[in-house]
Amino acid sequence: MTPGEAGAPTDRTRVRRLSERGRYDRATVDAILDEGFVCHLGFTAAHGPVVLPTAYARVGDQLYLHGARANAALGTLSSGSAVCVTVTLVDGLVLARSAFHHSINYRSVVVFGTAREVTDADEKLAALLAVVDHVVPGRSVDARPPTDAELRATRVVAVPLDEASAKVRTGGPKEEPEDLSLDVWAGEVPVRLVAGSPVADSGLSATVSVPSYAVQYRRRPDDA
């Protein structure tokens, strides 16, 4: 396989440390990207590296990010500079008998690429609604669509998923054999992001009911 081909790690996406945790198949990458909704966007500004959290959506082979046109970070992106977009889901704390082997169970995706500013009107509108629906699935059909002025005030950038890799840690602690007999509790404390009860905006009419996507909000497909 050539570097960059789907499923083949390139020099920069290859997981070097603990390489048994590396995953390159798109199904794994997509599942992590689709469960998360806040990425950490990295780029190099004049003064050095910058990492900012922002919402995103995956549509096919692209990640879409958006921001106000006046946003300095996205301005840098649209000029075609290199970016790294990382999405991390934390699944648990791994308590080993030794301090050294403590770890965290997680699923992460790292995407390297060059951002492209989305200027096509149809693609831009679709990307913005995709972000709304990625954060709250089903929401965009209810919300008032963007006006032309709102679209002009918004910048959308796309990052292709050509160079994406996942890293996944699951399970209990790895231990040194001589530590197994220590009287120290070891195992995993699972963690997950859960939603609470929706809080209606103060000005909302009492005749407007809470939509099911707000009441039953969840990120993990297997959450009840």
Add this chain to the structure above:
Amino acid sequence: MTPGEAGAPTDRTRVRRLSERGRYDRATVDAILDEGFVCHLGFTAAHGPVVLPTAYARVGDQLYLHGARANAALGTLSSGSAVCVTVTLVDGLVLARSAFHHSINYRSVVVFGTAREVTDADEKLAALLAVVDHVVPGRSVDARPPTDAELRATRVVAVPLDEASAKVRTGGPKEEPEDLSLDVWAGEVPVRLVAGSPVADSGLSATVSVPSYAVQYRRRPDDA
């Protein structure tokens, strides 16, 4: 105030967009850093920007990160290159009547700095135990301490908090006045990270009880 002085934004920490969300006081910064436990570490590699998730701890005016000595990312750090460390806590999804005003409630800290490799033995041990205790408060006294070989295999880097800023969004949607009469539900869906029941390691003796810090694990100080 001079740039970098506690409480004074520097050119790169000043929050430019939606500047009313910017916070520079150390109490706000510290509270966010202390509630989170996974940061996104950004640096510039030969091929461009890189963003990786990793555990950390704050001790006074420093952030400590650690990794295997063979870890390429931390190797870059210890050479003194510039880094950006970002910690993000997601608190809720903000559903506005318009697609345009959808938002996310969050608390984030961005730290700009130059990493310093920690070589002093006492500081290094203290930093590693601080990371264990930051992820699971109270854990380090129970775990078997690192051996000299484990310490040699581990690299610790410190990033000073001189240039740290926080950004916080809370509350419901900001709306256009003409949208307030729309029959669209609006409000916030709060989200939080919660812990499940601890899962004991398969090899654990039945006589070892689950410690309270695992049973009662929580990140938010106000969680019950």
